[in-house]
Amino acid sequence: MQDFGRLLFVVGLVIALVGILIIFAGKIPWIGRLPGDILIRRENYTFYFPITTSVLASILLTLLFWLLSRK
DSSP, X not given: OHHHHHHHHHHHHHHHHHXXXXXXXXXXXXXXXXTTXXXXXXXXXXXXXXXHHXXXXXXXXXXXXXXXXXX
């Protein structure tokens, strides 16, 4: 049961951190505007794909989970 409790704690922490990031994302100028993020603007639509931001978030989350899973 301790492992399940630890998992719930980590998932809750990650959800809280993502929520805080979403709240303050507009105040952090480089989030979503990194080199490699794709932004295409046309007359009728805008296409945005934050590939570099996604890769960076994935690396940070991987390191976080790796550090938390070490025994």
